[in-house]
Amino acid sequence: MNPMRTALLWGSRNEWLGQTLPRLPFTRRAVRRFMPGETVTDALRAARDLRGAEVATVLTQLGENVSSEADAAAVERHYQSVFDAIEEEGLDAEVSVKPTQLGMDVRPGLAEEAALRLARRSADTGRVLWVDMEGSDYTDRTIALYRGLRDATPQVGLCLQANMRRTPADLEALLPLRPHLRLVKGAYLEPHDIAFGRKAEVDGAYETLASRIVEHLAASGASERFAVATHDLPLARRVRDRAAERGTLDACEFQMLYGILPEAQRRLAETGLRVRVLISYGDAWFAWYMRRLAERPANVAFALRSLMRGSEPTAH
Numbered sequence: 001m002n003p004m005r006t007a008l009l010w011g012s013r014n015e016w017l018g019q020t021l022p023r024l025p026f027t028r029r030a031v032r033r034f035m036p037g038e039t040v041t042d043a044l045r046a047a048r049d050l051r052g053a054e055v056a057t058v059l060t061q062l063g064e065n066v067s068s069e070a071d072a073a074a075v076e077r078h079y080q081s082v083f084d085a086i087e088e089e090g091l092d093a094e095v096s097v098k099p100t101q102l103g104m105d106v107r108p109g110l111a112e113e114a115a116l117r118l119a120r121r122s123a124d125t126g127r128v129l130w131v132d133m134e135g136s137d138y139t140d141r142t143i144a145l146y147r148g149l150r151d152a153t154p155q156v157g158l159c160l161q162a163n164m165r166r167t168p169a170d171l172e173a174l175l176p177l178r179p180h181l182r183l184v185k186g187a188y189l190e191p192h193d194i195a196f197g198r199k200a201e202v203d204g205a206y207e208t209l210a211s212r213i214v215e216h217l218a219a220s221g222a223s224e225r226f227a228v229a230t231h232d233l234p235l236a237r238r239v240r241d242r243a244a245e246r247g248t249l250d251a252c253e254f255q256m257l258y259g260i261l262p263e264a265q266r267r268l269a270e271t272g273l274r275v276r277v278l279i280s281y282g283d284a285w286f287a288w289y290m291r292r293l294a295e296r297p298a299n300v301a302f303a304l305r306s307l308m309r310g311s312e313p314t315a316h
């Protein structure tokens with residue numbers, strides 16, 4: 001793996017950096033490139049703007065690894081209020097949650113119970129609740145949490161990471177559930193024995209998994225959603241073409257992150273594809289921001305330029 005990427009992903013888990021960097025004005029300015037603001041009001045405003053371009057949204061409050069029941073309960077309350085706001089505004093917006101933000105580290109069952117209440121609420125409004133996939137320490141428990149939700153409602157989606165060597169087996173085990181799936185390359189630093197390190201390997205694994213999902217949808221005539229979540233446009237186009245050939249394009253949705261390739265997001269939507277942008281907000285953005293930097297070394301140069309300029313950068 002690229003040494004800068006390794007260092008940034010290591011930094012994303014470093015406590016001292018996590019306490020120090022977010023206080024610095026230049027880091028706060030640079031992070032604005034990837035998030036519309038720290039409050040849900042900022043996120044809803046961005047969702048309204050994107051709606052004008054026929055781009056749907058997924059909202060997620062930043063934060064992970066909460067360490068108390070009270071913090072987990074506050075996160076759940078927050079998301080319940082987000083459902084109210086989405087409904088009130090009639091937005092085509094969904095919610096994505098991280099199991100450790102709902103208390104997966106605090107005690108067994110806590111995140112599962114909260115996720116179930118949120119999934120039911122989301123399903124009542126006809127929307128899918130998405131479950132993020134975090135680092136490999138949580139993969140088994142996240143899949144188990146997802147299975148529990150799926151028993152209660154079909155309106156839940158799970159993220160799978162192409163960089164993990166286990167994912168083809170996880171996918172085969174999940175397909176009989178007819179799950180809504182979001183396929184990503186994987187954002188966490190993982191040991192080589194369980195994850196691919198080279199980009200070409202991850203890209204190849206992504207394409208193979210995507211083809212498998214498309215074939216599954218074609219064979220079963222199923223209508224579950226397949227979220228092709230990548231900014232790798234040539235790869236996304238190949239998945240799109242394959243899905244079109246197999247008559248499953250209607251089930252596909254192209255998902256990207258707020259602030260990354262915004263013109264491409266709009267262009268894809270203009271061609272009639274379903275596009276959904278994940279908007280992150282909140283003040284616990286440090287680890288998440290470091291993962292965004294790690295995805296593209298040029299982002300580090302951008303952050304440093306914003307340090308020198310001392311001015312507000314614009315999203316590209």
Ligand SMILES: Cc1cc2nc3c(=O)[nH]c(=O)nc-3n(C[C@H](O)[C@H](O)[C@H](O)COP(=O)(O)OP(=O)(O)OC[C@H]3O[C@@H](n4cnc5c(N)ncnc54)[C@H](O)[C@@H]3O)c2cc1C
Pocket residue numbers: 131132133134159161182184185186187188229230231232233255256257260261277278291292293295296299
């Ligand atoms: C909707 C959505 C949900 C996600 N959920 C999860 C999750 O639950 N768990 C998880 O592990 N990961 C998640 N990710 C992150 C994902 O794993 C990747 O880390 C991220 O999408 C970058 O990989 P890529 O597929 O875009 O391909 P890459 O090969 O990394 O990038 C392809 C191109 O996209 C552009 N690009 C990519 N990243 C950036 C960036 N940060 N800044 C600027 N340009 C960039 C560049 O032009 C780059 O050349 C999610 C991503 C998306 C889009």
